[in-house]
């Protein structure tokens with residue numbers, strides 16, 4: 001996969017996919033495999049969307065700062081990983097009989113070592129990081145099918161074409177096509193200008209569905225060795241003191257030690273400082289409080305705050321509710337504009353909306369509908 005500049009873009013593509021997260025890439029691969037000419041636009045300069053794998057510390061440990069895990073019932077993720085030849089690793093988790101976890105309720109009081117109350121359902125992550133899935137999918141598409149740094153702002157329908165209008169560093173461009181798949185967060189889709197306008201009910205559905213987990217920020221740290229395991233600890237912390245409310249062990253099967261955690265969103269009234277250096281200091285101090293002085297010796301640090309990432313969370317909107325899992329939205333599974341405009345973000349899936357698995361389902365549903373429509377039209 002190469003940046004868009006390597007292609008002339010002289011012909012009109014059969015389909016334009018907006019968004020190169022998992023749903024957009026899955027859709028792109030299906031349409032390309034069906035022999036259709038497809039272009040993928042993204043406002044970012046990378047594929048992956050809400051999946052972001054950082055290489056942290058001197059050993060470049062793959063740490064997922066967005067989505068990381070899939071569970072037994074997320075069979076589409078497991079199948080895709082297998083198809084792409086990617087190794088899955090089982091998450092190291094405590095259970096009632098296993099290594100202990102840490103409970104931290106007050107930064108000034110000693111922490112408690114606790115047996116984990118229940119056996120967690122098994123979960124897996126991708127050994128080289130979740131974003132490897134996106135890179136591998138992108139590699140199956142032609143060089144030049146991608147246009148990065150293209151922020152789509154409006155869609156215009158005429159009898160002959162759809163026009164996808166995007167802001168780029170060199171000004172506005174319009175890409176003509178016959179079909180569009182919007183594989184981007186629904187609240188961002190609600191800010192696109194549609195001409196002619198979509199029904200109010202559709203716009204309301206789009207506007208009222210934040211990207212799942214967009215309330216979240218993640219942090220990763222690496223160490224020379226997983227010293228907590230030597231002390232019978234699982235690397236799992238549950239904290240109400242912060243700045244991180246949940247820590248998980250991200251150590252590799254080769255023993256490269258890492259922890260990843262979910263931070264309380266920064267801001268007024270929250271325990272997470274907004275200043276980056278102060279935040280990092282507080283994170284390390286929390287780890288020392290939980291695991292002892294040895295935790296001071298981090299070898300690497302990375303973080304990503306999704307609440308401030310405008311390609312996931314548009315400004316002046318509330319983020320997702322941490323306690324609420326998205327529900328299917330049948331109205332958004334129906335194409336608009338006589339089958340020429342489809343929504344494919346994970347939040348439109350029937351099964352596991354909001355999750356990686358939902359993104360695969362939604363991208364597959366939209367691409368299959370487009371394929372049938374375009375191939376039927378071609379034959380008719």
Ligand SMILES: Cc1cc2nc3c(=O)[nH]c(=O)nc-3n(C[C@H](O)[C@H](O)[C@H](O)COP(=O)(O)OP(=O)(O)OC[C@H]3O[C@@H](n4cnc5c(N)ncnc54)[C@H](O)[C@@H]3O)c2cc1C
Nearest residue numbers: 019021022023043049050067068069152213346354355356
């Ligand atoms: C912190 C965090 C943790 C998570 N943990 C898990 C987990 O453990 N397991 C799990 O299953 N799921 C998890 N998720 C959810 C998972 O990340 C999503 O289900 C999945 O990545 C969504 O894929 P998508 O393609 O639907 O959307 P996205 O990944 O959001 O992709 C949308 C794409 O649209 C692009 N875009 C946005 N606006 C525009 C525009 N105007 N013009 C052009 N392009 C645009 C974006 O740049 C992006 O590439 C987590 C998410 C977060 C944020």
